[in-house]
Amino acid sequence: MSDLxxxxxxxxxCRPIPELQVREICFKAREILIEEANVQIVDAPVTICGDIxxxxxxxxxxxxxxxxxxxxxxxxxxxFVDRGFYSLESFxxxxxxxxxxxxxxxxxxxxxxxxxxTTVYGFYDECIRKYGSANVWRYCCDVFDYLALxxxxxxxxxxxxxxxxxxxxxxxxxxxxxxxxxxxxxxxLGGVVTRQMLRREAGMINSTNLTPSALPHLxxxxxxxxxxxxxxxxxxxxxxxxxxxxxxxxxNTGGAVLCVHGGLSPLIDSxxxxxxxxxxxxxxxxxxxxxLLWSDPEEIDGWGLSPRGAGFLFGSDxxxxxxxxxxxxxxARAHQLVMEGFKEMFDSSIVTVWSAPxxxxxxxxxxxxxxxxxxxxxxxxxxxxxxxxxxxxxxxRLASTYMGGSMKRGGPGRRYRVFEAAAQxxxxxxxxxxxxxYFL
Amino acid sequence: xxxxxxxxxxxxxxxxxGADKDRTVQQTDMDALVSRCSAVSMGYLSDPFAELFLDxxxxxxxxYPLINRGTYVRTxxxxxxxxxxxxxxxxxxxxxxxxGAGSDTRFFRFASNRAIPFVYHEFDxxxxxxxxxxxxxxHTELSSLLSRFRNVESATEFSDTNLQIDVMSGSLHSSxxxxxxxxxxxLKPGTSLPTGIDPTLPTLFISECCLIYLLPSEADDIFxxxxxxxxxxxxxxxxxxxIVLYEPIGGDDSFGKVMIRNLSxxxxxxxxxxxxxxxxxxxxxxxxxxxxxxxxxxDVNYIHDNWIDAEERERIDKLELLDEREEWVLLAKHYCIxxxxxxxxxxxxxxxxxxxxxxxxxxxxxS
Numbered sequence: 001m002s003d004l005x006x007x008x009x010x011x012x013x014c015r016p017i018p019e020l021q022v023r024e025i026c027f028k029a030r031e032i033l034i035e036e037a038n039v040q041i042v043d044a045p046v047t048i049c050g051d052i053x054x055x056x057x058x059x060x061x062x063x064x065x066x067x068x069x070x071x072x073x074x075x076x077x078x079x080f081v082d083r084g085f086y087s088l089e090s091f092x093x094x095x096x097x098x099x100x101x102x103x104x105x106x107x108x109x110x111x112x113x114x115x116x117x118t119t120v121y122g123f124y125d126e127c128i129r130k131y132g133s134a135n136v137w138r139y140c141c142d143v144f145d146y147l148a149l150x151x152x153x154x155x156x157x158x159x160x161x162x163x164x165x166x167x168x169x170x171x172x173x174x175x176x177x178x179x180x181x182x183x184x185x186x187x188x189l190g191g192v193v194t195r196q197m198l199r200r201e202a203g204m205i206n207s208t209n210l211t212p213s214a215l216p217h218l219x220x221x222x223x224x225x226x227x228x229x230x231x232x233x234x235x236x237x238x239x240x241x242x243x244x245x246x247x248x249x250x251x252n253t254g255g256a257v258l259c260v261h262g263g264l265s266p267l268i269d270s271x272x273x274x275x276x277x278x279x280x281x282x283x284x285x286x287x288x289x290x291x292l293l294w295s296d297p298e299e300i301d302g303w304g305l306s307p308r309g310a311g312f313l314f315g316s317d318x319x320x321x322x323x324x325x326x327x328x329x330x331x332a333r334a335h336q337l338v339m340e341g342f343k344e345m346f347d348s349s350i351v352t353v354w355s356a357p358x359x360x361x362x363x364x365x366x367x368x369x370x371x372x373x374x375x376x377x378x379x380x381x382x383x384x385x386x387x388x389x390x391x392x393x394x395x396x397r398l399a400s401t402y403m404g405g406s407m408k409r410g411g412p413g414r415r416y417r418v419f420e421a422a423a424q425x426x427x428x429x430x431x432x433x434x435x436x437x438y439f440l
Numbered sequence: 441x442x443x444x445x446x447x448x449x450x451x452x453x454x455x456x457x458g459a460d461k462d463r464t465v466q467q468t469d470m471d472a473l474v475s476r477c478s479a480v481s482m483g484y485l486s487d488p489f490a491e492l493f494l495d496x497x498x499x500x501x502x503x504y505p506l507i508n509r510g511t512y513v514r515t516x517x518x519x520x521x522x523x524x525x526x527x528x529x530x531x532x533x534x535x536x537x538x539x540g541a542g543s544d545t546r547f548f549r550f551a552s553n554r555a556i557p558f559v560y561h562e563f564d565x566x567x568x569x570x571x572x573x574x575x576x577x578x579h580t581e582l583s584s585l586l587s588r589f590r591n592v593e594s595a596t597e598f599s600d601t602n603l604q605i606d607v608m609s610g611s612l613h614s615s616x617x618x619x620x621x622x623x624x625x626x627l628k629p630g631t632s633l634p635t636g637i638d639p640t641l642p643t644l645f646i647s648e649c650c651l652i653y654l655l656p657s658e659a660d661d662i663f664x665x666x667x668x669x670x671x672x673x674x675x676x677x678x679x680x681x682x683i684v685l686y687e688p689i690g691g692d693d694s695f696g697k698v699m700i701r702n703l704s705x706x707x708x709x710x711x712x713x714x715x716x717x718x719x720x721x722x723x724x725x726x727x728x729x730x731x732x733x734x735x736x737x738x739d740v741n742y743i744h745d746n747w748i749d750a751e752e753r754e755r756i757d758k759l760e761l762l763d764e765r766e767e768w769v770l771l772a773k774h775y776c777i778x779x780x781x782x783x784x785x786x787x788x789x790x791x792x793x794x795x796x797x798x799x800x801x802x803x804x805x806x807s
Binding site for chain 2: 111112117120121296307308309310336337338339358359360361362363364365435436437438439440
């Protein structure tokens with residue numbers, strides 16, 4: 001086992017690695033990151049994750065839900081550090097994985113990957129507490145400066161692939177065993193299977209035998225829209241909405257997805273302009289690079305001032321125009337706490353993905369990750385709205401939501417996996433644990 | 441080396457004895473004081489007195505921006521209500537009673553800024569009042585203010601009161617400032633009034649995260665004690681007493697449930713939260729327990745957005761980046777300021793002179 005694999009193993013146990021090894025890994029990481037573009041190109045399939053914020057045990061839960069690296073191709077949209085108690089272990093684990101599997105994990109920069117912010121929000125203090133000096137914090141900050149500002153996911157399909165092996169043994173073993181029959185199992189409280197969705201042999205489905213009326217138990221499934229099936233462009237979809245091919249993209253191509261931590265900038269009207277930035281610096285207080293990491297979508301027209309004091313607010317018109325001009329079908333971003341784990345806005349032209357459940361051990365929210373399948377995948381099931389709800393291990397919930405790529409305006413098929421915070425007892429936190437602050 | 445943690449005092453398992461539970465509640469005061477000092481050092485609040493109450497064992501700590509902002513909004517909102525009570529013209533002296541005052545600095549801040557005298561009483565556990573009195577004795581910045589109004593005022597019965605301090609029992613009496621070592625749970629209708637309190641004066645009670653730790657029946661008894669014993673001046677026929685509360689609300693949603701669970705792990709139980717969990721219930725509480733003339737309640741998020749003028753907001757926004765915007769809204773919606781008053785003017789007085797007149801002009805949050 002190499003030193004790197006040992007470091008990964010140790011970090012997986014939530015144990016910090018020695019300072020000298022941190023220095024070495026940060027150095028190697030920089031060598032890799034310096035070769036990456038400001039907007040790194042990532043091929044689908046990929047699992048996109050939002051803020052982590054040092055919630056190490058919830059990051060482990062994320063890997064259980066989404067599959068391990070390198071089995072699953074990951075894209076983390078920044079804010080690895082600050083707020084949680086284990087920023088150091090969380091970031092170093094992700095960084096070690098980056099060094100070990102550079103093509104299977106992409107890390108882009110969040111607004112917390114900054115010297116200034118980490119001195120306010122906890123990462124600096126944590127490094128001092130755990131190492132007795134600021135050296136490790138400095139090594140990490142030097143890495144922050146090399147992180148990409150965004151990523152462009154290409155080759156995403158209009159549909160998502162069937163559920164792959166994560167670790168949900170109970171559920172997914174059943175899924176695999178009965179793969180020809182079962183697309184999704186819906187498991188309610190207590191692990192009882194409450195709903196099954198039929199799936200015929202891959203590629204054999206067409207709209208005549210898989211329609212809402214053929215599957216009455218599906219068509220009545222709450223807020224889910226009509227089930228759109230068939231490979232777009234083949235006519236098998238039976239519905240023009242099923243073959244939406246925005247921007248003349250080839251059939252069954254979901255189009256490109258821009259991933260960025262915060263959002264857009266009034267100074268950036270094309271992805272190419274992001275490529276022109278000199279990113280290897282501390283996050284500035286204003287300007288394009290700052291905006292990409294700080295801005296938020298909002299129900300306004302055009303641009304607005306951000307209450308955060310950095311970045312801007314941007315409206316639906318801005319997103320739609322940007323996506324149109326850049327042949328994008330979706331912008332995926334993080335940065336804002338969403339109680340439901342993810343939130344699509346502006347006719348599904350932008351989505352917020354939030355991956356820190358019970359944020360700050362205080363907010364009571366669930367988290368989500370977004371899976372984008374590859375094009376020409378054999379998955380053909382597509383629908384809109386909340387679809388399925390898994391419950392594993394009796395107490396935890398794993399909801400997986402399929403959003404039809406073409407329900408409203410096209411875009412890639414996307415599966416949201418929603419998960420709750422890791423159980424308290426699995427945290428192995430010291431008994432004298434610090435508490436989130438309340439006004440007393 | 442003391443490294444700031446940005447988190448509250450380390451937890452311990454829920455204490456068993458009643459005395460231990462009381463101590464846990466008393467320690468919440470140190471938490472609030474550290475937060476106050478943090479907000480002062482970051483420029484949110486101007487309060488030269490706060491850090492004088494920090495004991496040598498309690499480390500100064502810099503809180504997160506959203507905590508600083510919450511401390512600012514809470515203090516500013518309560519000050520606003522207190523100020524509008526004190527600033528109403530009146531023939532009689534105004535009286536303020538702060539329940540579970542802890543190391544609060546409001547008396548010192550107002551005394552140093554105002555020309556017109558008022559009387560201020562603080563109630564708390566002896567353990568807390570002893571510590572406070574020791575700090576006052578130690579710092580002349582504090583003790584000099586005890587005689588602040590002595591020369592201005594000559595006509596009141598308090599003007600000739602000499603400073604009396606009993607450190608052992610934790611009591612302090614001066615012409616305008618009194619500290620009473622009192623367990624609030626002993627206050628109920630019929631309880632005799634502590635030394636120096638004049639039930640005939642227009643009186644404002646303050647509870648900043650205090651009554652919520654009592655049993656609902658105990659908290660309700662205190663309300664009834666207030667509304668039946670205070671503010672009544674038989675000779676003029678006037679009647680003037682009010683209360684302002686700052687406390688958590690909304691324990692039913694996921695944030696609230698996590699809050700209850702986290703605090704209970706520290707041994708802190710928000711006992712009246714369930715009963716008074718909404719703004720409506722807080723107002724109903726005022727009405728039912730005797731503050732019949734008027735009442736209001738707003739959550740801290742609303743107050744943050746609506747009570748602070750634009751210029752001041754701009755100043756606050758510039759102090760620190762508030763990255764935790766969504767979290768702020770979530771947190772701030774789980775705290776409220778509620779107020780109520782009972783007031784009947786004497787037939788000889790101008791209605792404009794009612795002590796709580798300005799309170800009826802406060803715009804209410806529409807829920």
